[in-house]
Amino acid sequence: MASADEKSTLSLMQQADNGASMARTGQSASSVSPEGTDTTGSTATAEAPTPTQDNADAEKAGAKPANTFGERPACFRNTVQEGAFVFQATMATATSSFSQGASAIITASIGHSLDMTQGQITWITASTALTAGAFQLGLGQLADLLGRKATFIVGMGSFSAFSLLVAFAQNPFWMDVVCGILGISSAMVVPPAIGIMGAAYATPSKRKNLAFSAFSAGNPLGFVFGSIVSGIATMIFNWRAAYIFIAILWVIFTLLAIWTIPKVEAFPPDQPFRERLKTFMKTFDFVGTALTIFGTGLLTAGVTIGPDDEWKGKWVIALIVIGVALLVIFAWWETVYPTPPMPPHIWKDRNFTFIILSCLPGYMSFISSQFWLSFFMQEVQHLKPLTVAVHLLPQAIAGLIYNGIAGSVLHRINNTLLLVIGSCAYVAAAVLLSVMKLNSPYWAFIFPSLILAVVGADFQFNVANMYVMQSLPPHQQALAGGIFNTIFRLSSAIALGLSTAVFSSTKSSAAAMADIMVPYEKAFQVSIGLSAGSFLFLPFVRLGTQGHAPKSVDADTSDGIQTPSVVLEGERSRGEKQESVSEREKI
Template sequence: MADTSAASGSAPKDGDHAPTSRQCSADDVQDVEGSGEEQQSVQNKAVSDLGARPRCFKNTFQEVAFVFMATIAMATNTFLTGSTVIVTAAIGRDLGMTQSQISWISAAATLTAGAFQLALGQLADLLGRKAVFLFGMGCFSAGCLIVAFARNPFWMDILCGVLGLASAMVVPPAIGILGAAYDVPSQRKNWAFASFSAGNPLGFALGSIVCGIAARIFDWRAGFILLAIIWAILGVASVWIVPSVEAFEPAPFKTRLKRALRHFDSVGTVLTITGIGMLTAALTLGPDDGWKSAHIISMLIIGAFLLVGFVYWESRWEYPLMPLHVWKNRNFSLLVLTAILGMMSFASSNFWLALFMQEISSYDALTVAVHLLPQVIAGIIWNIVAASILHSVNNTLIMAVGAFSYVGANLLLTFQKANTIYWGFIFPSLVINVIGADFQFNVTNMYVMQSLPIEQQSLAGGIFNMLIRLGSTIAIGVSTAVYSSVEAAQAEGADTVVPPDGILRVCRSCKSELLLPAFPSHRYARQLAQ
């Protein structure tokens, strides 16, 4: 298989004219004081190695600050998941919740985050990426504050769903601005996207740590109040940090609103929200209510029917939420499917590991958070590695390393027992598991963003993140069903040596690997470099 440079393409050389766009073009190299030719040559080489700073950023500080803000946006949903999972037991006791109601604390946020991603991506491109981003940050902060004062199970679950919607609101505009700003392949672009991609796997562990500390010192409500304060500060800072990189020509808001209403795919939005909502609800309720229950079967059938109808509608509508032509690209389809299978493994691993620590090891929230900390540190390191090698290492190799990392990490967890030391299996699993998340997400995210034009960058981010969220929900739902069935078998006297969720994770990770031989990296690299 031919070796390639891949995600970033070749660095610009002296004399080349860098591509430009209306949204964001590369800055000209600034003059350097002094007698010039030698100093100018050094400066040109430095810019050539890294890539020029996009013009939409006034200085390097704003650029770095925005990339950090985009990373926070990407981490918002998983941050929320980690924050809630770590205190679900405490919330359940305080509000007198049933097991089914407790499961909806996390499921409601995941459901709304996945269902609204596509619609919010298109709205960000049509109405304004910065405006949608700021509104989402404000809604998330306000939602966290309101959740902290929930007094009954019903409002707790409803408000968590609202938080999921707010978390979904910030991702498409953030990735849309990134994609439009860094429209020229370069090492600079690799670093920006690697940092952004780190938010997804690191959010869970960071959320667990932050809320674990707050819950240990005060109670679970303090964790949500702390989140409200953090996101309020970040939202205010975003007013100055986030650049205005839009997909439309400057025009009065009324004119843009009319255009948005004319182009917005309202039918597709209804179909995808209701379809994904019913499918997610069925997968969440199935393990508790029984898969043979009439309402579970009906929700699965209706949800699948609505999603089929969504695909048909997208093939007819002029401005679709999900352009179907991208799926005709075999590289796109295989990459996205591989990444989804891997993230399904990652999500279920974190979910069951946190539950294992709480229920089997009897750790409190802060202790669980501390035990998950190695994943945060390792995730940062592996993202630095990913940013350094994306432009020079065969992308099939990167995807393969990610897939085998998932398998290795989950194999280690299958041998974890109640009396096994943390350093034996859990610690190495945390360090290895995040390799798969970082490597595969970086490669796939870069390709997805370059599969759609600049004016649809937010929509591209919405497509990928919607599929990731839906896959994570399916993983937890199916693994819970497998666990429940084997637990019932154990109650009847059967013996299961390997935990059922471990079997599922290994099988899912192996599926990821089976797709790798069909992925032609040389074609992928050539397309990315264009």
């Protein structure tokens, strides 16, 4: 199941370990071919000293030469375990989107089998995203206080168990509710995975960039691979077999996690479990978690179900108003609660705020477009699930390629430019789908749309993930991952609710009766509007390059001296509060 991206990452890590071993025995490690870096961590120019000269100067100064690719973290026994962990972490972030992708290409089959309305069909995917986002922050606290490895293993195991339960669903209520529980299980695995990665790869390096590049691939590519696996299982048996296969797959991942996941915790190793449990009960934000769940749930339910009642029912408006009110109360509550799951101070970081706001609309567009494109292929083109999966396969292949590219250029190319490229790709992908006609060729519209959409997902997720991991201190790494994934998961549910409302409202119109493509065009136009929203915030992002390797390690310190891992445009480098960046990052 390991992808080409993870295999190449493992190979590079092994090369770096070999080079580091040779350096320690006095041999040359030139086969690794590291690039020189200047004092701000940016790529060296032609006039800059060579790595060999830098290392020689470092040795004369009493420092040991740096491995610019990065040393293997001490928590891993060998490179094989490291590569296996990165793969497991990638599957962790892919868990929710994998489930959504698996469901997306068989929604029509499930809907016909269980006699579901359009709103109920949408909730198969929306319920998973909703609960995954609503519980993410709370489970991030749980992972940090009670144990990251244990939380990860329980999450993977419960996801397998509830996937099996979904396979035996007998009615719409059973289906939607258990899919919502799947979202809770998927929310359990992401914060500990990010927390362990953040603690293990504390030193900025190319090795860290590759690890986080593979990790970032899970979210957008999980959807595609989930659809492929689901399509194969459904073709051989039926839609229920898809969930049975997922259950088997996650049992394997659970067993592998026992060996691959290192014990890297946020609490002291000698702290008793009872004391940690007591701390958890005192500090966990039960009120904030409840406000998030009910606020987002009621809002999404009102928007999704409203069209079925033609927006005439007073209860629909009540759901939306109460949902919004609860979310507003949640925002206020976080400012007064002593240990909030979403610390208000995190939003004082200008770049963090605007990076999230820039990436969010595009991801909402991505999820909405994927859902309606899959539904269009099933309902209008009458394609079988496996055929739908094959049509989506180019996106997975392109995603692996673009993800590798993104991970290798984070420390070279202005990251704000990468965000702009991603936003442009999202808009172009949605435009292609919105102008598509009933008999339009696949290669002229759907294929290029798939390729462009994954450009936006890969580029923006790599930039955002790298920055988010550097916005909070190490002991709150799982919380940082929870904040990032919470916002994106909740936005997915809202995006599906909005597009479903537009689709359902136009489905029975006179124009839709004359042209079956009208409701789909309107749904894709929602994606255009969402993706275009990114450009409202991009001008405020001031981000240069990220993930630079440290130049040298001081011989007198065990932790080493790290150069800034983020270079800002026109601002002070993160981690260097006394020195300003000498010149603006050049591309």
